[in-house]
């Protein structure tokens with residue numbers, strides 16, 4: 001049995017404990033690509049099941065490290081100190097009951113999720129979002145997707161987007177956060193992307 | 201505290217140590233010969249005395265990559281003693297400082313040389329008055345190829361961004377490493393474990409060098425340090441050829457990461473060469489792209505590759 005991915009969250013992403021949030025994001029993207037279904041680099045090295053487990057281990061590490069609070073707790077639990085690391089921006093109560101984290105408020109409820117006219121590309125998504133007065137930070141807070149990815153989606157930076165399985169989830173989250181119909185929005189964006197890559 | 205370094209190095213140290221570099225890759229037709237020829241050209245251009253050795257005895261064509269006709273005397277003649285001295289089978293290439301020992305041979309048996317013959321060849325080649333001996337190993341993972349790779353100071357592993365090539369690349373690494381571990385084994389138990397690891401469906405469930413070490417740890421812990429030492433001193437250097445976009449460039453970093461994590465092998469990423477129409481156009485005209493079109497993207501990247509390899513540098517993954 002191959003040791004799929006051992007070590008702490010930082011080792012899994014291949015970064016050191018002082019990594020900035022941007023570095024966490026980039027390392028995550030690298031690992032996603034490396035263990036993705038379309039990966040060439042690990043071909044024949046891992047079997048499909050090992051590849052899947054490696055991917056979920058990467059995802060697990062990322063979920064913790066991209067959230068400043070979870071990362072802070074994790075570092076404390078592992079005995080990592082990060083000199084110079086910015087503390088999570090909200091002050092935490094020094095003692096007392098464990099704080100209950102309040103989820104970001106849902107966006108104003110719209111009558112029904114909207115469906116965009118084609119072409120559903122990054123620019124169309126962005127126009128729609130801006131009309132609603134929703135910032136990328138809002139979406140990121142709600143969906144736990146890094147702002148960087150949301151920017152890639154809106155800028156149609158196809159080469160930098162994650163593998164389709166992840167991208168679909170990201171697009172659906174984006175759609176939910178802005179009040180668009182998730183399935184159809186994701187499908188429309190992705191089929192455009194597929195056509196673009198076929199043309200290449 | 202830094203140690204004081206003498207301002208002028210003694211003459212013996214100043215002289216570059218003679219090095220053997222080899223270019224392998226497991227798969228055929230991925231650019232090993234062209235990269236060997238182009239690297240040799242670049243090294244000679246910056247003043248290194250280089251001899252190219254076409255060790256692809258069954259499919260020698262390095263001379264053609266250099267635009268030369270098949271020489272009358274080749275490595276095959278030296279191996280079967282039709283030529284006495286290795287110098288007799290070495291020819292000038294027309295590039296100052298770059299010479300060639302061709303492998304082209306009518307003697308097909310040369311593809312299966314015996315161990316003792318290999319040692320003789322290597323010793324004579326190593327004794328040549330040059331700075332760098334650069335060997336084109338040909339395709340496959342036969343002992344001939346792997347033994348040359350293992351005695352090299354710099355072992356270059358060529359791949360292209362395709363699953364078939366990557367698969368053969370990993371097979372090459374495992375074959376080379378297992379051969380090395382077997383040579384280091386001090387007793388029958390360890391040799392048996394290494395031999396069984398060569399069979400992919402082995403009953404011990406060994407699929408990687410790391411599994412192998414774990415199996416040895418169980419059966420004969422005293423042998424672990426020797427094997428670990430062999431594992432940690434094995435440093436293949438990847439060259440990704442025929443790169444077409446930025447995600448292909450990233451494959452080199454992924455290979456290095458995967459080797460470390462899943463094989464326990466510390467590889468490095470020496471560099472990459474773009475897919476470039478100039479390359480195959482030059483091949484058709486029997487000219488070397490590196491000299492015929494020095495400004496084409498692939499020639500430029502081979503220049504960077506040569507510089508990095510000479511200075512022991514590699515492409516680092518930075519976030």
Ligand SMILES: Nc1ncnc2c1ncn2[C@@H]1O[C@H](COP(=O)(O)OP(=O)(O)OP(=O)(O)O)[C@@H](O)[C@H]1O
Pocket residue numbers: 227228229230231232233234235256259338339441442443473474475476477479480483498
């Ligand atoms: N960077 C490149 N850009 C374009 N074409 C390339 C490139 N590298 C190699 N090729 C093509 O691949 C062909 C095979 O290259 P080469 O003969 O060097 O491969 P090889 O690995 O030595 O093959 P063999 O295993 O048969 O010895 C070349 O003739 C050329 O057409």
Ligand SMILES: [Mg+2]
Pocket residue numbers: 232233234256261336338
């Ligand atoms: Mg060749």
